[in-house]
Amino acid sequence: MEIDKPKKLKNSISFIMPCFNCSATMDASIMSIINTNFEEGDEIILIDDASIDDTYAKALSYSNRYSFIKVLRHHNNKGTAAAGRNTGIDQASSDLIFCLDSDNILRPNSIRVLKEFLVANALDAAAFGRIDYFSENSLEVTSSWILTEKLSFIDALNDPMKTPCGSGNYLYTKALWKKAGRHNEFLGGAYDSELFGLKILAEGAKFWTLPETSYLHRNGYESTYMREYSKRNASLLFLAGLIDYWNQVHEDDVDYIFGKGRLTWMDNIAQKPLRPKSNKKKSIYKRVVKKLKNQLL
Numbered sequence: 001m002e003i004d005k006p007k008k009l010k011n012s013i014s015f016i017m018p019c020f021n022c023s024a025t026m027d028a029s030i031m032s033i034i035n036t037n038f039e040e041g042d043e044i045i046l047i048d049d050a051s052i053d054d055t056y057a058k059a060l061s062y063s064n065r066y067s068f069i070k071v072l073r074h075h076n077n078k079g080t081a082a083a084g085r086n087t088g089i090d091q092a093s094s095d096l097i098f099c100l101d102s103d104n105i106l107r108p109n110s111i112r113v114l115k116e117f118l119v120a121n122a123l124d125a126a127a128f129g130r131i132d133y134f135s136e137n138s139l140e141v142t143s144s145w146i147l148t149e150k151l152s153f154i155d156a157l158n159d160p161m162k163t164p165c166g167s168g169n170y171l172y173t174k175a176l177w178k179k180a181g182r183h184n185e186f187l188g189g190a191y192d193s194e195l196f197g198l199k200i201l202a203e204g205a206k207f208w209t210l211p212e213t214s215y216l217h218r219n220g221y222e223s224t225y226m227r228e229y230s231k232r233n234a235s236l237l238f239l240a241g242l243i244d245y246w247n248q249v250h251e252d253d254v255d256y257i258f259g260k261g262r263l264t265w266m267d268n269i270a271q272k273p274l275r276p277k278s279n280k281k282k283s284i285y286k287r288v289v290k291k292l293k294n295q296l297l
Helices: 026-034 055-065 081-091 110-120 153-158 174-179 192-202 221-231 234-241 243-248 251-257 284-296
Strands: 013-019 043-049 069-074 096-099 125-134 141-146 171-173 207-218
Touching: 013 026, 013 055, 013 081, 026 043, 026 055, 043 055, 043 081, 055 069, 069 081, 081 096, 081 192, 096 110, 096 174, 110 125, 110 171, 110 207, 153 192, 153 243, 171 174, 192 207, 192 234, 192 243, 234 243, 243 251
Parallel strands: 013 043, 013 096, 043 069, 125 207
Antiparallel strands: 096 171, 125 141, 125 171
């Protein structure tokens, strides 16, 4: 007789952690989930991206110790956390997803509050209201970012540092991940998380942040972001990555970012913020995209 598999508890969470050469930091990250943020029915999925240190061996030791931890591995390095997130979410059995970087730390008992906030407000995604940065050698907070409470696609484009999009460490539904077309594995670098956050907002996600809550983000993200920014043209990358959503932006602004501002619109976003789509009957968007989509993609 076939035995039915146990059903997942409602609102259980799959914690997804991409791992690459992170043996020195992953213990604190994993235990910040297990110690006070893990509940019955949850699972943790560790995805090793062909590490060359003992990350994979350490991940297996956790799996042997805890039945709720699953380890997956890319045998060839894919070079981006987006690939690890997609691999893990593909195998996730819960309806809710929380991606935690392998060098960041959850505050004690913080996930339950965030989940209750998401469920009570029927949100598609919920993030902590503040990102606290800590140093390599201690948990002392060196700086903090206060994030906007209710997010929109246009606001996130105009002021990305006020949104959790770039961090990627927040709670969302697996259905939303599917709707947004997964994480972009081809963009790579420090931009894949931000692009995913923008895409879910463009898809109409109800995405709020919870004031007076935070998680600990290891110093280094900003410098990584700036290194990427200095060697890759962010304006072009996001122009292509958000190609399906520019019809939500004002027609004159679309003309600008596909035209003379094509290489610089993100550099100048503070001086020339984008506006939402107007009520014009005919949008330049369709004409411009038809002309340039093949070039960008």
